[in-house]
Amino acid sequence: MFVARVRVIDLETAGSSAQDVCEVGWQDVVAEPDGRWSLSEERGALLINPGRPISPATMAVHHILDADVADAPFWRDAAPSVLQPPGGVLALAAHRASFEQNFCRPRLTGGARWICTWKCALRLWPHLPSFSNQMLRYERMPEGLIQAIGLPAHRAMPDAYVTAHHLRDMLNQASLEQLLEWSAEPGLLPRMPTGPERGRSWESLASERLIALSRDRDADIRFTAETELRRRGLVEEPAAPPLAQRTLF
Known part of the structure; x- marks a missing residue:
């Protein structure tokens, strides 16, 4: 059951x-x-x-x-x-x-x-x-x-x-x-977790800094930086996957 x-x-x-x-x-x-x-x-x-x-x-x-x-x-x-x-x-x-x-x-x-x-x-x-x-x-x-x-x-x-x-x-x-x-998905961090900006909101970071963080080795930091850049319109939304073609039987 x-x-x-x-x-x-x-x-x-x-x-x-x-x-x-x-x-x-x-x-x-x-x-x-x-x-x-x-x-x-x-x-x-x-x-x-x-x-x-x-x-x-x-x-x-x-x-x-x-x-x-x-x-x-x-x-x-x-x-x-x-x-x-x-x-x-x-x-x-x-x-x-x-x-x-x-x-x-x-x-x-x-x-x-x-x-x-x-x-x-x-x-x-x-x-x-x-x-x-x-x-x-x-x-x-x-x-x-x-x-x-x-x-x-x-x-x-x-x-x-x-x-x-x-x-x-x-x-x-x-x-x-x-x-x-x-x-x-990777974790969407509410605040910067490490470094001199630790504890700061992502909204407070300069776009140039976010671009650098979007290349970080940490997947969660990369993902969060990319999400904020996308919110600002500086990164395009990821393309939707193509729809699978239907087959008639």
Whole structure:
């Protein structure tokens, strides 16, 4: 039976290679009959054996020990049941989803689309001073978030639970398709993030400076600078893709 849900995923890892997951957590956000979105009771976490020792540096973040995962399944075996649950998903979601996507490859997700709650927060709440998952938690104080379930931070299920509250509120402000569209683009930064202009609005920067920033190595900076140049009429709108020719049968 199909379930109208988005599954929020959070991973704790032992490194950067595709199998280095040591914990996965999830929390579902579901569409109610009245069109609103809410958190369901479907949440959980699994320890995962990364197949190699966990470094002290990563233990210091999530406090998962080698002994904790010694008898746990490998990621390639455990992932499909979490990422492709019975009833399917409308999308998967994560905060800074590009990180999770490094490990949740399409062959494990069934090709599911992704929502990045970090990118969507930039669009929906640009007035906020910071956009990390935990900062959004305390800047916004989402309704219904139970403090104890969202702790400890930097463990997979509590972090997914916190992210799901942000996602719920986003889905109640913008459509699923809009969130997916924003997530497929680089981040639209509300303020200059680095350098001597850090904290300044993009509108306050000279056009010559924006042109230079549109060639920056950072994709989010390039995209935001190009967007502001386009707003000023200094860069043409990207051409719409050609319509596919219809075939008569």
